[in-house]
Amino acid sequence: LAKTTQPISMDSYEGQEVNITCSHNNIATNDYITWYQQFPSQGPRFIIQGYKTKVTNEVASLFIPADRKSSTLSLPRVSLSDTAVYYCLVASGEGYQKVTFGIGTKLQVIP
């Protein structure tokens, strides 16, 4: 079970790029890296998933170095509505019993 470590909180001004790094030193060969976003009183929402190198979609980019021991979620030009908790998950296979969300990173966007 790959344990993940993220900063507990981050502050950013509107319009800036935000990078949240997650450490997962014990990542296994078959593990995927997934990021979720959660607003208060709502369920987590899938942002992006990757296995290696770089993945980009309409809302974020995910950078994974060659050793895969860490990953960085990049949010371009954040707005106030990006204030949320961001979770990094590392897991493989079937079923979620081995998935640990942790406490995530609370991102506060400042006007």
Add this chain to the structure above:
Amino acid sequence: KAGVTQTPRYLIKTRGQQVTLSCSPISGHRSVSWYQQTPGQGLQFLFEYFSETQRNKGNFPGRFSGRQFSNSRSEMNVSTLELGDSALYLCASSDTGDVNQPQHFGDGTRLSIL
């Protein structure tokens, strides 16, 4: 497609009672997972159902149980409620339940135990 729907959104119970929560997954999704979220523990996995069978289970006491129906809808039951069961209960669905597929979460049921 409609998202994951959980009912009720809020529930207040007293110690010793039991409660049943409901989850309707996204149409076509066969895997339904349940999580408990509390401020101190984050999201903790309860169990996962796939095609009406419990396939995975987290480290929760037997008071927590669930089931899945043939239409993939799922219910979670908690018996003999304790104060510590106060939490946000989240349901998530995906097609196969493989962790390399994103899960789609509902907005949860907020359970308060008095």
